[in-house]
Amino acid sequence: MQSIPATNPTIPALKSKPICSLPRSLPTRAMYRPDTPSRSDWQSSCAILASKVAVLAQQQEVQKSNGTDLTSLNGHHNQTLDLVPIDPNLPRPLSITDFSPAPMHGSQLRVAYQGVPGAYSEAAAGKAYPNCEAIPCDQFEVAFQAVELWIADRAVLPVENSLGGSIHRNYDLLLRHRLHIVGEVQLPVHHCLLALPGVRKEYLTRVISHPQALSQCELTLTKLGLNVVREAVDDTAGAAEFVAANSLRDTAAIASARAADLYGLQILADGIQDDSSNVTRFVMLAREPIIPRTDRPFKTSIVFAHDKGTSVLFKVLSAFAFRNISLTKIESRPHRNRPIRLVDDANVGTAKHFEYMFYVDFEASMAEVRAQNALAEVQEFTSFLRVLGSYPMDMTPWSPSGGGAED
Numbered sequence: 001m002q003s004i005p006a007t008n009p010t011i012p013a014l015k016s017k018p019i020c021s022l023p024r025s026l027p028t029r030a031m032y033r034p035d036t037p038s039r040s041d042w043q044s045s046c047a048i049l050a051s052k053v054a055v056l057a058q059q060q061e062v063q064k065s066n067g068t069d070l071t072s073l074n075g076h077h078n079q080t081l082d083l084v085p086i087d088p089n090l091p092r093p094l095s096i097t098d099f100s101p102a103p104m105h106g107s108q109l110r111v112a113y114q115g116v117p118g119a120y121s122e123a124a125a126g127k128a129y130p131n132c133e134a135i136p137c138d139q140f141e142v143a144f145q146a147v148e149l150w151i152a153d154r155a156v157l158p159v160e161n162s163l164g165g166s167i168h169r170n171y172d173l174l175l176r177h178r179l180h181i182v183g184e185v186q187l188p189v190h191h192c193l194l195a196l197p198g199v200r201k202e203y204l205t206r207v208i209s210h211p212q213a214l215s216q217c218e219l220t221l222t223k224l225g226l227n228v229v230r231e232a233v234d235d236t237a238g239a240a241e242f243v244a245a246n247s248l249r250d251t252a253a254i255a256s257a258r259a260a261d262l263y264g265l266q267i268l269a270d271g272i273q274d275d276s277s278n279v280t281r282f283v284m285l286a287r288e289p290i291i292p293r294t295d296r297p298f299k300t301s302i303v304f305a306h307d308k309g310t311s312v313l314f315k316v317l318s319a320f321a322f323r324n325i326s327l328t329k330i331e332s333r334p335h336r337n338r339p340i341r342l343v344d345d346a347n348v349g350t351a352k353h354f355e356y357m358f359y360v361d362f363e364a365s366m367a368e369v370r371a372q373n374a375l376a377e378v379q380e381f382t383s384f385l386r387v388l389g390s391y392p393m394d395m396t397p398w399s400p401s402g403g404g405a406e407d
Ligand SMILES: O=C(O)C(=O)Cc1ccccc1
Pocket: 114, 115, 118, 119, 120, 121, 122, 158, 189, 210, 212, 213, 234, 235, 236, 237, 280
């Protein structure tokens, strides 16, 4: 049986900004712990941060002198209105070059999420870890790296929604990085239509939000009689912040009631998701796996691929069926153009192209013998197998607190 090594040089380069200036491999515990960063890593991070701050300052100057047109989205927002004051104390999202030494954080868990305050991912972080410090990041990639570089202790990743199904790009991220799933939360998502105070629905020509939120509200937007273009942005709360910061009277955002509060917007319509029981599942990621237990219901997530043989999927699924292990998810992702590096027992690596990656979640803990036997059998039929994590199930999807994260 082969497996991929901890640092996988053949995993394809990241699409957006290069991150190779950042350390690629995970530090070992012997190198540094969260509160005792290695000097050289932090020194280079500080240098990067200093240049990022300089660039940001320059951009802010340009924005000040050009007005506030940050996106040139549709050219609808050329009114000049007073800016809605946004709380300057709100944390600014991390961006890819922002990594700086971790603050001395005592025992507070630092949880990185993609978006700005008011995003659903921030709420998911709070549900999983009630007293955590939530750290906003401008991309998922950054949230992963924040954990890999010990700037955060956990990352939060939305992976599927009861309306829209799997969020495929986030599954790709799980494979590309070496973080472990240590928990899950199911978060009921309640979308609101937000606009500047005094704006009426008839003024709107555009609605902006995260693509998932736009698709979850599609029918309701039509029912509300809104003749608006829909435009996708990175996160829901970021959309709200954008409307407020640019005083856009022709644009509404789809976001949470908390985002309305934070960015001084009014709620034009409440609960606009097409399905009232709209739930998003988030997973919590950490550098180290948790020790699986049997004293409460656990779920295990795996990813596998095979390159030869017939009826492989049937055989894999039988390994679970024969042991009465329920599957809660099975997903296939095309993977043809992205090689995976496999190493054999002698640590000799080869790049392999698989047609598909299969993601399976099953209801058992890796501490159970039946789960271990099932995986031993799966290993026989597959060329690549990775356990993404074995973690407590979120059994309380509708409660406002308490997810299935580790204790
Ligand atoms: O943009 C956000 O607020 C997110 O956290 C992502 C998201 C978007 C829509 C539904 C659930 C999560």
